[in-house]
Amino acid sequence: MVMEESRTMPSKRQHNTDGRIARGERTRDAIVEAHTDLLREGVLKPTGKLIADRAGISVRTLWANFKDLEALLQATTAYWDTADLELRVTVEPSLPLDERIDAFCSQRAARLEHIAPAARSAVLGEPFSAALQKSRQTHVDRLRSEIEVLFASEIAKGGDELKYALVTATSWPNWQIMRDDYGLEPGQIIAIMRRTLHALLD
The missing domain is CATH 1.10.357 (Tetracycline Repressor; domain 2)
Structure with missing residues (x-):
């Protein structure tokens, strides 16, 4: 019975993968939110750096999430x-x-x-x-x-x-x-x- 339950438990690798996916989605959501907030504030053409700063990430992370x-x-x-x-x-x-x-x-x-x-x-x-x-x-x-x-x-x-x-x-x-x-x-x-x-x- 214990062996059968262990087969249904997600592996550590799966946990890590799911965690990375969730973090990636949160980062992308934060970037889009930062972009839309800047537009609402009248910044009609925000730079990548401005968007990244507002999202609390680096410019490198910004373009790693959006090519x-x-x-x-x-x-x-x-x-x-x-x-x-x-x-x-x-x-x-x-x-x-x-x-x-x-x-x-x-x-x-x-x-x-x-x-x-x-x-x-x-x-x-x-x-x-x-x-x-x-x-x-x-x-x-x-x-x-x-x-x-x-x-x-x-x-x-x-x-x-x-x-x-x-x-x-x-x-x-x-x-x-x-x-x-x-x-x-x-x-x-x-x-x-x-x-x-x-x-x-x-």
Whole structure:
């Protein structure tokens, strides 16, 4: 009986391997957290040293966990993509139009404000990074799909022109212009977004 139990017990080598894997995951999580925190603080293009210092590791450890900047950006954009999905709340398409517009605009504002630090940073590196390009396309496709479902009955009458007008009106570039160039507060932008959608959909 003792021999049978010993066969099921993990070996010392397995313990060591599992420990290394867990430590590696914690280190990578710390690096991604440091990167995202710096973006939130307005450091749009943090250096490897700055990220490593914030994570409490050496630059060598940083690049041992992520072979290059593109690998780090893949992990960071995955974090932002997941966080955006967690903020998503399904709006019932059968609701009256006014209620759909209000719910969609409020939710959209919260998600755009949340992802703003990453989006501002991505502008600087997107032409040179497949990870950033893929992330942007993911968000564009996600927005278009949500609009197609939520305003399906109206789009069926208005066609693709209406659909793309809705996508443009609620996109990150449009939000950024009003937020950064015009200096408007989120509440003001929500009011503009609602007015625009009513004009397009009513």
